[in-house]
Amino acid sequence: MSLATALLPQTHDEKAEFAQDVLRGLSATRKYLAPKYFYDARGAELFDQITALPEYYPTRTEMAILRDHARDIANLIPPGAALVEFGAGSSRKARILLGATRNIAAYVPVDISADWLQHEAEGVARDFPRLDVVPVAADFMHPFDLPVEIAGAPRVGFFPGSTIGNLEPAEARQFLFGVGATLGPGAILVIGVDLVKDRGTLNAAYNDAAGVTAAFNLNLLTRINRELGGTFDLGQFEHHAYFNKAASRIEMHLVSRDDQRVRVGKNAFRFRQGESIHTESSYKYTIETFQALARDSGWQSLSAWTDPDDKFSVHALQLRD
Ligand SMILES: C[S@@+](CC[C@H](N)C(=O)[O-])C[C@H]1O[C@@H](n2cnc3c(N)ncnc32)[C@H](O)[C@@H]1O
Structure with missing residues (x-):
């Protein structure tokens, strides 16, 4: 829109x-x-x-998981939802979810890299004209306000790219608690996590x-x-x-x-x-070590999907009351 x-x-x-x-x-x-x-x-x-x-498997593997399970993920997204992506980068993974459901009414890419963010947000707005696109230039490790445009909308957080892996475990917990506080009661979080491997x-x-x-x-x-x-x-x-x-x-x-x-x-x-x-x-986490981290940080696990070689995982979490 x-x-x-x-x-x-x-x-x-x-x-x-x-x-x-x-x-x-x-x-x-x-x-x-x-x-x-x-x-x-x-x-x-x-x-x-x-x-x-060719050596960097995470992006293509995560994109394949998102494509293969787009329907399952879409089923968790309520009508009129706002998709809030933390560390949005090129927004190309969000595009998979935006293409899979019409339940997403607004997209809020959050990134510390303001110029890149604005450029990519313009592309998403062009390609999904029915969406409200509201970019927020912020450091997601600091508290920030969500835009007024999405007041009242059900919130779905999105944190792909295993960016959670760049945080020390204590910071990851702090981040997950912060996401819960930012998104509010009932929130869903879809998060990509790279797995331990050889x-x-x-x-x-x-x-x-x-x-x-x-x-x-x-x-x-x-x-x-x-x-x-x-x-x-x-x-x-x-x-x-x-x-x-x-x-x-x-x-x-x-x-x-x-x-x-x-x-x-x-x-x-x-x-x-x-x-x-x-x-x-x-x-790098296992499914179990990541689910334990999420549980300790206020979230319950709804689902976890992996690729056939168990290289990467995508988790759906829900904020506990
Ligand atoms: C590994 S990239 C992932 C990009 C995209 N989500 C993906 O999966 O392809 C990390 C992104 O997070 C952003 N980022 C890293 N730390 C951040 C922070 N503390 N606050 C906001 N954005 C951050 C970077 O600018 C970059 O766009």
Whole structure:
């Protein structure tokens, strides 16, 4: 029906928070940066390329599960519902649900990457003219208001892409409680979760032969250089990703090739040769460990679907009273 023309702005200062998080992360004994900062315009573009790589099974597997079970998922969506997608990215998985049922009256893509969000929201509004499309630029780890346009509509949350895996387990619980509070009583949540599997498949997915994942990881340093006055020399850092079985997660790092000193604005940071910045974790769950996490976070499991090779799962949850 319409596209809200103005993005609902987030309520905090994004740039100041980025600077503060980088300072905190690079000052830590074991250096780290938050993965949400990967997604500037270039990062979003590189992520889209990753999803098409032969080694990167999650996107195509999750899309196949969504297509194969679109009818079952559609049956859980009440008439007049608002579909709220957390970390919407390209919105291409939402399009599968939007095409499967006319019960969705409004689509609210939420993303931290405002420019990308606006662009993709315009595409969805064009392709589904009967829908109200109301993009919200926000960090989903902070409380934010849903748009007034969907007041009174039944809410269905959507969180595909195993983005839940990028959160530490305690953060994942905090996120799931927050989603419940945001969506309100009776809410349904459809969520994609990557599954534990053999080390070879996992390691290959994050170390593609074409080097796109490496470029995506290194782009975080380019972003710090551009936005925060950093002096990172990209040639002096190397992409490193591996499955940490004990923690059930892929870890992605940027490893210093040499002893070096890097400035970010007014601050200087020393790196030893071989020292790493931990840039992303991607937790892998089993059906049971994820259902236990959901249960501990206020949600009951309605259904779980997987592909024939049990690589990936899509869960339907309902908020408990
Ligand atoms: C792994 S991509 C998944 C995109 C899409 N949902 C999919 O499944 O293809 C993660 C998306 O979440 C967004 N994102 C990551 N952290 C976020 C945060 N804290 N708040 C809002 N959006 C976030 C990124 O900008 C990106 O678009």
